[in-house]
Every structure is written in C-alpha cells, then in structure tokens.
Amino acid sequence: MSQVATSRGRVGFIAGFLVLPLALYLTFVIWPYIQTFGYSFTNWSGQSPTFGFIGLDNYTALMKDEVFLGALWHNLLLLVFVPTLTILLALFFAFMVNAGGRSGAGGVRGVRGSAFYKIVYFFPQVLSLAILAVLFGAVYRSDEGGLLNGFLIGLGLVDPAHPVEWLNEPNLVLWCLLLVVVWHGVGFYLVLFSAAMQSVPKDIYEAALLDGAGRAQTFVKVTLPLLWDSVQTSAVYLGIAAMDMFVLVSTMTSGSFGGGPDHHSEVMATVLMRNFLYFGKSGYACAMGVVMLVLTMILSVVTLRATRRERIEF
Template sequence: MRHGRYPFIMGFLATPVLLYAYFVLWPYVQTINLSFYQWRGFTAKRWVGLENYDRMLHAERFWKALEHHAVILVFLPLLTIAIALVFAFLLNVGGKGSGGKTVGVWGSSFYRVVFFLPQVLAVPVIAVLFATVYRPNESGLINGVMLKLGLAEPVGFLIEKHLALPSLIAVLVWQMVGFYVVLFSAGMANIPAEIYEAAELDGADKLTLFFRVTLPLLWDTVQTAWVYLGILAFDAFAIVSVLAQDNGGPDGATTVLGLEIYNNIQMNRYGDAATYGVALCLLSLLFAGVTLRLTRRESYEY
C-alpha cells in the first residue's frame, strides 16, 4: 500500500514543482548568469566576469543604499511589531467581559477592520495620500495643523535629507501595522483563555500578562513577522519610487537597492541591474538565516 502511495503523491507534486522551478528558480539562475555579462539589451552579450560586481562595490550609491537598508531594517520591524503587538493585545486581552472573563476592548472587531484598511490600499494610493500629508506648506496636513497652532515653520518632510528616509519609514509602518495586528490577533486567539484567567488569579496585571504570558506564547509568530518585515526592508522599492523626490533623493538620501536595479534597467545596463539583484537576494537570504538562528528558542506548548 505504501509503495503505491508515493507515486500517487509524486504525481500530484510533479506539476507544481516544475511550474515553481520554471517560473521562480529559473529566473534566479538567469539573473545570476546575466550578472557576469555586459549587455545593453540590443547588443550581443559580452562576458566580463566579476567586473560588474567590482563596479557595484565601488559605487557610492550602492553603499548609500545599504546604509538606508540598515536603517530601515532596524526601525521598520521594531516599530511595526511593537505597535502591532500592543494593538493586538488590547483587541484580544485588553478588556473585561461578563463574570470577569478576559476579552478584547469594546469595539475590537471594528478596530481590526480599521487597522487592516491601509494594507489593502495600492502603493500609488498611499503615495498620493502621504504626498498630501507631507506637503511642505500650509496645504499639507501636518504642516497645516502646525501652522494653525503656531507650533513651527513648514517642514519639508520629503525634501530635507535628514527627514526624507524617516518619513518613508513612517509610511511603511503605517501601511504594515494593520496586517500584523490581524496576524498577532489570530495567534492570541489560539491561547486558551484559562491561561490568562489563571495568571490574573495569581495577581498578574496587564503588563505582566503581556510580557510573561502573551509574548512567550506568541514568539514563533513574532519571529516570522520579523523575518517578513526584514525582507520588506530590503525591498521598499515601490514606496520610494513613487513618493521620494528626484528618484531616490534628495541627493540620494532615500535610494535603495531595488531603485538602483530600476535605474540600471532604465539606462539599458542589464548586467549591472542583475548584479544588484543578486546582491539584494543574497542579503535577504542572509538576513532571514541569521534572524531565524538568533531568535530560535524552545517552543511553548499549551
């Protein structure tokens, strides 16, 4: 019976595996191969070996992009996960039901929909919204409020070098928090209510419930969220390309590797674009592997 089962399973797996190999793995192989050539798209390919990599490593914008990825990598996962955990905790454990039962705050179902709304908006829509929010005059939402209150002069959130990248990180956090609120809420919903009730009977307050009960039992989900957000930090192309000034400006203050790939394609330097793509892929894989290794811990069963 077992010998007949394996061919049956392989028969079902063969088609999706082949499709995955052709549409996902094969483009990676082609990109790695192209990174060793100089090619402008309309000329013959010319083998250059590691010349493209050498040029990339000596490019100032490459190191600027890496620096920006490092900043995003620190603040995007940290802020998104922290805010999402607090909101999810309030929506699931922040209130009291009848008979002292631990429940979410009043209106938690409505708040979940509100928090998730930014996740379903397309990047161009988000860009238009925040272009208005960040507008550097009284017609901008933030500057308009500050000027009405007499708090400050107009601030150029997207045109000042020291503010441009933090402003884009804030947009990414705003966009992503809702998804992770729902993700963490689903994880908390699987934690038996009896565990919270027992902890409260022992005198635990909400802060203790969060750090000593919820966070340890939700650690695997937090670990996964950190990896996903880290990979997003190595992307960030879409929001930078549509919201940043002057193609990664001002003065390269918001450029990322994805934008450098796009710029090289625009200049018909496909070998250089492939080289940046390989670097981006390797950095994402390295981050995911290191993060999973450093955050690995014993799983709790309940």
C-alpha cells in the first residue's frame, strides 16, 4: 500500500508541474494552428467576424497563383543553398580554429589567433535581422556611395555612371539576400561545431596526422563523421530559416512587404502577409500558412531520415 501511495504521490506531483505549461502550450501554440487550419477552408476577410465555408477553393487557387508558385520556387532555391553554404563554411572555419594549425609540442591546435577569430565570426549573431537589413542596405546601395559599388568602381570593374543596382536587378536580388543569410548564420554554427569538436579527443587527430593524413583528409575522414549529429541538426534549423526569410525580404526589397522587383525576391511568407494584411484575403492567407507548415514538417522529416547514419562512438 505504501508503494502505491508513493507512486500516486509522484504522479500527482509531476502532473501538478505539467498542467499549467501544457495548458499554456495548447492555448497559445496548438490552438492557433487549429484555427488557421479551419480558416483556410473559408472566405474570411480578416475584418468581419462572419465568413463562409468554401471547402478546398483556397488550396485550388494556390495551385494557379503564379506569384505564390514563384515564391515557392524561391524558397526551394534558398532551401538548397542556405544550409549547404552555411554548413560548409562553418565546418571549414570551425576546423581551422580548432585543429587547422600546425601540430607541435602541445599537440593539435587551431590556427594562431583562433580565439579572436571565433569572436569575429560570431559577431553577426548579436545583430538583429532589422539591423542587418540596414547594414546591407548600405552595402547594396545602387550608387557610388554603396560599399560594394564603391569597391568595384575603385577597382575599375564598374562604370561610375552605371553602378550595379543589386536589389533592383531581377537576376541578382535573391542571391544578394542569400549572402546576407549565410553571413549572419556562419558564426553561430561555427561556435556550435567548435563545441562539438572540442569534445573529440585530440589523440584522434594526432593519430591521423601520424598516419600521414593531410588537413583535407582529416576533415573528411575524421571531423565530419564525428560531427554528423550536429550537422544533421543544423541542416534542419537552416532549412526552416530558408522557408521563412520574411524579415530580410520585407525590409530590403521593394514593394508592399517586399518581394520586388516584379516578384523576383518573393517568398511564401511575404505573399502570405500581403494577402492577409493588404488584400484582405485572410482565409486564402491561412491556406498558404497551412502549406508552409506542411512543407516545413516534410522538410524536417526528410532531412532527418536522409542524413541518418550509424552513430560513431569515441
């Protein structure tokens, strides 16, 4: 009887701590998702409390919406390039600051000044995306005063009378935004990978060097397999970030909620917000939100399964 009473007391104690957080989570996280899913089947305008059920009409319209389909394509491009470039650069820099220096009496170590480099690389993470938009707005200015144009004009690669309009050129704008995201993210994942590398015994690197492995072989054969769990998690988070991009696109590009020029930098989030707040098509925007949710969940599952491999112990 005493064991039963103790078990019930333990369950009650745990339940007492879980009830309030679970209630808050259901109220402020799960319930809005359910509401959004329900509104996606209506013609709700967002202003009126009344609306009518229209079934799958919003989803059918999405498949014919050229702006939304173009935005989906842009998100898919970012989904490929943002995680790939960010992870590769972060892995390279993390390897250099932890094990890329010359081995000596102290064993394997990073390049000289590695502690300073970590601070420099991490610095973009302390800046908000709004501040980044202002900074890179100055970098991409379409006149001689822009940092990038001024540099290219100084080298004689660009005519001062016809500077490059980075954020107004249809073929360049999306790649300019991509560079901002990568520049912002590399420092965080460098620190993440550095923490993982520091848990790897230095003996492993020293054994690889004694066997005649070069830096490239050590990185591919030793570092990458031992950091695979961190790389897998990073790919999921960066993929989710690539499916968003609302802040940068809406603040750095032309048009209502961004997306210019002529929808060449459009992403699904900007199309959603424009329909919800500007066009008053809130039910239609909710359908876009459901599509984004489903795609993000599919992305996460596929990434985790595609990158799954046997865990390496050390």
